[in-house]
Amino acid sequence: MSDDSSVLRIVWIYPDLLSTYGDQGNALILRRRAEQRGIRTEVVYVYSSDPVPVEGDIYLLGGGEDRPQNLAAERLRSDGGLKRATERGAAVLAVCAGYQIIGESFGDDDDNPLPGVGILDIRSGRGETRAVGEIVAEVAPEVGGGTITGFENHQGRTALGPSARPLSRTLLGIGNDGSTEGAYQGNVLGTYLHGPALPRNPALADLLLSIRVGQLDPLPASWGERLHEERIAAVM
Template structure:
């Protein structure tokens, strides 16, 4: 691969919480390895190319989520890309939009259906540091380092059998609270879940941006886009990133 193209999907409606930074992290870590890398912003009502190397989606409010879901369903490009094996990273509202359904503006809205998940509302906002141990499921099998971020949401996301958690919570709320899972047979497992993994889609409630705080996760996405293993990717030694990560993990 001589060039990497990162799709920044709907930054005009899913760019509320600085999650555009994930695309910047991917581009910079690729360039530091001598790879040509560019970001392609894809705005609302623009077609989503289905042949980019990586796709990132960020967070947004209710109206923005509805607009994003309607566009991505009608366009179909992101779904075709995921089906073709291109890695997708979805953050917070992006996670909800890629699920089967989510609640927004007082109603249930159809999602894109790339993740077997439904999202309802929580009684209290989950806000603060969130940390988890990676489950190592599916595409994330090579992840070994703790995951850390900042959550700010009121979505209670319940995973269906086709999706697995990205991480097992060690701090924070993650996908769901006690009230959301009280009647579920696997409610205890759901209450420890953070994020989701299904096929080539990795989704999480971690802001931060997530990839700035979790460089191993960023490198995993790069490796998958390049068709190599994480172990084959040239390591990077960036003291500032190591220091930031150590500080955040101490707080977790």
């Protein structure tokens, strides 16, 4: 965890630019599942006018429209704090626009390539059609296995470079390209899943926590697990 080893620091990056689809719920569920295990947490909101602290444990980025996405990428590149944090071993979950901008490059609204933050070996552009609807995918076994569910609304298509691996195999929906969904590289995870992703997928929330905390005590099944199963049953 952070230098104050008794507190898990969850950093929500640019809620003023990257929070179109309620992805703040990812921060709330991480905090909840940590505190249910007796882990003290602090949620740090970093706005686009603020420097990104490097002492965090888990960094979260959400979705956004084209222009806020471009601005967020520019500011994160010039700031450098997120990249330094990952070099220290912090975990990252980036969703949709956030997923694209942490890569090597992404497309603007005319599909011209723009430079990303460069912490995930992916390159994103615009597809011919928009991906909208429920998505279900099978997580790579080496990541932890299991099925994830969410909602996608994007025109992006993402290609993985040799240093990144697919987070999951698409069962329903588009994700990266109709075959895979998301990517991971070390402690950095990216996905197109909204919903938000972590309230819909408690096991994925626990995976992020375990990166910084280590092995977690199991929790009794609750509404999160029920929601997860209900959404899969509704579309499969």
